[in-house]
Amino acid sequence: MSVVTLLGVNVVNNPAKFTDKYVFEITFECLESLEKDLEWKLTYVGSAQSDSHDQELDSLLVGPIPVGVNKFAFEANPPDTSRIPIDELLGVTVVLLTCSYDGREFVRVGYYVNNEYESEELANNPPPQPIIEKIRRNVLAEKPRVTRFNIKWDSEATAPAEFPPDQPEADLVADEEEYGADELAEEExxxxxxxxxxxxxxxxxxxxxxxxxxxxxxxxxxxxxxxxEGESDDELEEEEGEGEGDVADGDEMEVDDKPAPAIGQVPPVH
Incomplete structure (x- = not known):
């Protein structure tokens, strides 16, 4: 069982200019006292072709963490456009909000981000050299993808069975109060x-x-x-012909936005 549970994330300034800061209002619950701080990070995926263009926009240490429900604001700088391929400045990309404890990531929230020109004229006829100040971003905040990992917290009793393992896949059984639980129930x-x-x-x-x-x-x-091997060439060709033209549809992220309750503030520590 996770000691810290993510309850909600609200994207405050959305949509916004490409050059504006990202602002997230994060709500989480802590079930017991923690010896260390929580580390939050925001990563911008600069290219779908290579992770070498990924950028860590900002990181924040939050603590000490009181037991109970807590809420704080996380601000992150916009990405450095010089590190993004020109042909991938516009269009859809991803930002990843992650949280770790003692260097071990236990939750990750991914959002699609659509970057497009503000005016219809530029959108229909984009210039060869992108005009950054004219680009608007829109975070699809109502459709996050939440992934959870089992980690060891302060006591050995919280360690996974084979600790320290490679990070496992998402926890398939989400608590009803966890952020993203509604999305999982919808998919099921x-x-x-x-x-x-x-x-x-x-x-x-x-x-x-x-x-x-x-x-x-x-x-x-x-x-x-x-x-x-005993099948004739004609039979094999006939089977291959029947399989042509089959195209698998891509999956979409389907989730509902769950607003964060108004709770007390947790002081961040840099």
């Missing part, structure tokens, strides 16, 4: 609806079970797989 409901419509066969779509049942034992290899 959509999955259940799809399975109900398809009879629960979505994971095996396109697999013909009857054909496997009728395979002769002589056609099975030692490991139980089917030997397809």
């Amino acid at each position: 409901a959509e999955t259940a609806e799809i399975e109900a419509e398809t009879g629960g066969d979505t994971a095996m779509d396109g697999v013909e079970g009857a054909e496997v049942d009728n395979v002769d034992e002589d056609e099975l290899s030692d490991d139980g797989s089917v030997d397809i």
Whole structure:
């Protein structure tokens, strides 16, 4: 169980100019006293092609942390445009808000950010050299992607079973009060609806079970797989032709914004 739970993040100045600071109002709950401060960071993804263009916009130490619900404001500088490829200044990118304890990251919130010109004229006819002061950013605050990691806190009792492990994937079971829990419940409901419509066969779509049942034992290899070498070239070409044109749709982040309650202030320590 996590000692610190993220309850809400509010993007204060949104939309804003590309050159404006990022301002986040963060609410979290602490279940027990902590020996060290929490470290918050904001990272801007400068390119989808390489993480070498990622920029840490700012970091902040918050503490000492009182037990209970706390809220504070986190301001971060805008990205350095000289470190972003010119052809990726406009369009959609990502900012990552992370929090670590004693050097161990335990929560990450990702937001899509859309950068576009303020005027329709520039948007339709962008100049070869981007005009930074004319670019507006819009953080899709209502659609975050929240990822949680199990870490060791102050006591050994809080350590994961195989500590220190590589950072695990997102915690699949989110508490109802945690930031992002509504989004997870929404995704699970959509999955259940799809399975109900398809009879629960979505994971095996396109697999013909009857054909496997009728395979002769002589056609099975030692490991139980089917030997397809005996199939004719015409049959293989026909199967390949049937598979052409199948395109998988991309997944979208679907979440609901959960406003932060008005709670007391936690003093940041730099």
